[in-house]
Amino acid sequence: MATFASASPSAPLLGSYLMLSSTLSAYTLGGAGFDWVLIDMEHSPLSSSDATALVHAVSVASRNKTLTFVRTPSAGVEYVKWALDGGANGVVVPMIQSREQADAVVAHARYPPVGQRSFGPFYAPYANLSGDGTPMGYASETAKHVSVILMIESAAGVENAESIMSTPGISGIFIGPVDLRLSLGLSGPHGEEEVYLRALEKIAQLGKRLDVKVGIFVAQTSVMPKLQQLGFSYFLVGGDAMFLGNGARAALTAAKDVLKNSKI
Ligand code: 3PY
Ligand code: MG
Numbered sequence: 439m440a441t442f443a444s445a446s447p448s449a450p451l452l453g454s455y456l457m458l459s460s461t462l463s464a465y466t467l468g469g470a471g472f473d474w475v476l477i478d479m480e481h482s483p484l485s486s487s488d489a490t491a492l493v494h495a496v497s498v499a500s501r502n503k504t505l506t507f508v509r510t511p512s513a514g515v516e517y518v519k520w521a522l523d524g525g526a527n528g529v530v531v532p533m534i535q536s537r538e539q540a541d542a543v544v545a546h547a548r549y550p551p552v553g554q555r556s557f558g559p560f561y562a563p564y565a566n567l568s569g570d571g572t573p574m575g576y577a578s579e580t581a582k583h584v585s586v587i588l589m590i591e592s593a594a595g596v597e598n599a600e601s602i603m604s605t606p607g608i609s610g611i612f613i614g615p616v617d618l619r620l621s622l623g624l625s626g627p628h629g630e631e632e633v634y635l636r637a638l639e640k641i642a643q644l645g646k647r648l649d650v651k652v653g654i655f656v657a658q659t660s661v662m663p664k665l666q667q668l669g670f671s672y673f674l675v676g677g678d679a680m681f682l683g684n685g686a687r688a689a690l691t692a693a694k695d696v697l698k699n700s701k702i
Contacts, residue, residue, distance in 0.1 A: 440473040440474065440503065440504070440505055441505075441583075442474075442505060442527075442528065442585045442609055442610065442651065442672075443609075443651075445610075445651050445653070445671040445672045446671050447666040447667070447668075447669055447670060447671050448666070450653075450662070450666060450670065450671050450672055450673055451473035451474055451505075451653075451671070451672040451673070452472055452473050452474075452672075452673055452675055453472055453473060453474035453475060453476055453505075453507075453653075453672065453673065453674045453675065454467050454470070454472050454475055454476070454674065454675060454676055454677050454678070454681070455475070455476040455477075455478050455509075455674060455676070455677030455678070456475055456476070456477045456478065456492055456496075456677060456678050457478050457481070457482035457484070457677055457678055457679050458482075458678045458679060458682075459482075459483075459484055459485075459488045459492075460678075461491055461492065461495040463492075463678040464477075464491075464492040464495035464496045464499065465495050465496075465498075465499040466499075466678075467496065467499075467504075467677075467678060468495060468496035468497070468498070468499030468500040468504050469499040469500065471500075471503075471504075472504050473504065473505060473672075474504060474505040474506070474507055474527075474672070475496050475504055475505070475506055475507070476507050476508075476509050476530060476674060476677075477489050477492045477493060477496075477506065477507070477508045477509065477526070478509045478677070479508060479509060479510055479511050479517065479521075480509045480510065480511050480532050486516075486517070486520035486521070486524065489508050489520070489521060489524055489526070490520070490524030490525070490561050492506075493506045493508065493521075493524050493525050493526045493565050494524075494525065494561075494564055494565050497525065497565040497566070497567065498567070501567060502565075502566065502567050502568065505527040505528065505585070506525070506526045506527050506528075506565065507526060507527060507528040507529065507530050507585065507587065508521035508524070508526040508528075508529055508530070509529075509530040509531075509532065509589075510529055510530070510531055510532070511532075512531075512532070512533075513531050513532075513534070513539055513542060513543050513546075515542075515546045517529075518531070518543065518546035518547050519546060519555070519556065519558075522547060522555070522559070522562070522581070522584060523558055523559045523560065523561060523562055524561050524562065524565070525559070525561055525562035525563070525564060525565025525566065525576075526565070526584075527583070527584065527585060528584055528585030528586065528587055528609065529543070529547055529584075529585075529586060529587065530587045530588075530589060530612055531543050531586075531587070531588055531589060532589045532591065532614065532617075533589060533591055533592060533595070533614075533617070534588040534589055534590060534595055534602055535592055535594040535595045535598060535602075536594075536598055536601075536602070537598065537601040537602055537604075537605060539602075540588055540601075540602045540605040540608065541605055543586060543588060543608075544586055544605060544606065544607035544608060547584060547586045547607075548581075548584070548586070548607050549577060549581055552606070552607045553607060555581075557573075557577060558573075559573050559576045559577055559581070560573055562576045562580065562581075563575065563576045563580075566580050585609040585610060586607060586608045586609050586610075587608070587609055587610040587611070587612050587653075588602060588605075588608055588610075588611055588612070589611070589612045589613070589614050590602065590611050590612075590613055590614075590618070590641060591613060591614030591615075591616075591617035591618045591621070592617065592618060592621040593618075593621045593622055593637075594621075595618075596618070596637045596640060596641065599611075599640060599641055599644055600644055603641075603644045603645065603648050603650050604648055608650060609650070609651060610650060610651035610652065610653060610672070611641060611645060611650055611651070611652050611653070612652075612653045612654065612655075612672075612674075613638065613641060613652070613653070613654040613655070614655060615627045615628065615654060615655055615656075615657075616655075618634070618637065619634060622634060622637065627655070627656075627657035627658075628656075628657060628658065628661050638654075638665070638668060639668060642668040642669035642670060643669070645669055646669050651671050651672060652669060652670050652671065653670060653671060653672035653673060653674070654670055654673060654674070655673075655674040656673050656674065656675055659673075659675055
């Protein structure tokens with residue numbers, strides 16, 4: 439199994455997202471060999487029941503080789519609790535802008551003494567094919583390895599990055615480039631503007647100094663080498679709805695090309 443701790447710029451973890459409420463999509467991406475899958479409750483109307491089923495489907499299809507991270511719609515305790523009690527290997531919490539928000543996420547996600555996560559992981563053991571199958575076994579063993587990933591995707595988040603990234607109990611930072619760029623007065627998912635590059639450099643340097651993994655969504659994979667050089671160690675490269683659209687267009691184009699060249 440890929441571990442989040444193993445992510446490094448020279449061996450980055452590659453992930454894809456799930457937005458469709460389809461266990462077949464989850465089995466398919468779970469079987470495709472990604473290091474991690476992001477189950478996106480933030481920008482698709484997946485319920486916590488959907489997310490739990492998708493976590494289990496990816497875990498089974500990948501034989502626990504693909505890490506399951508649920509992106510919650512907000513930092514609310516209920517979302518963090520349902521995601522982790524469903525057996526996700528981690529949570530990705532959007533739009534963190536202050537140390538107080540970061541502390542609250544860790545409190546929701548980690549059992550005492552680090553945090554205040556409440557006991558009740560009754561679905562979680564079924565996502566771990568090699569655990570002892572009990573909620574207690576999950577809480578005493580598997581839960582220790584849960585990843586707590588905070589999204590920095592605003593000018594305020596960049597401004598407060600050092601205190602956010604110094605929060606005990608976090609595992610990684612994930613940059614939402616589109617929201618970050620919007621907040622900086624820019625558009626699109628990528629660009630070379632100085633204010634944007636300075637923000638990425640700041641987060642990457644803090645990641646190295648504070649030993650926090652730093653990752654980002656990439657709308658085009660050609661930007662990855664430059665980001666690796668900065669210190670980024672995990673990337674989100676696409677997802678189910680996008681793959682379906684790309685595959686559908688490619689199949690249609692290929693079929694039309696064959697017909698165009700057909701002599702009949
Ligand atoms: C963003 O670009 O804002 C994202 O959240 C990508 O996942
Ligand atoms: Mg975003």
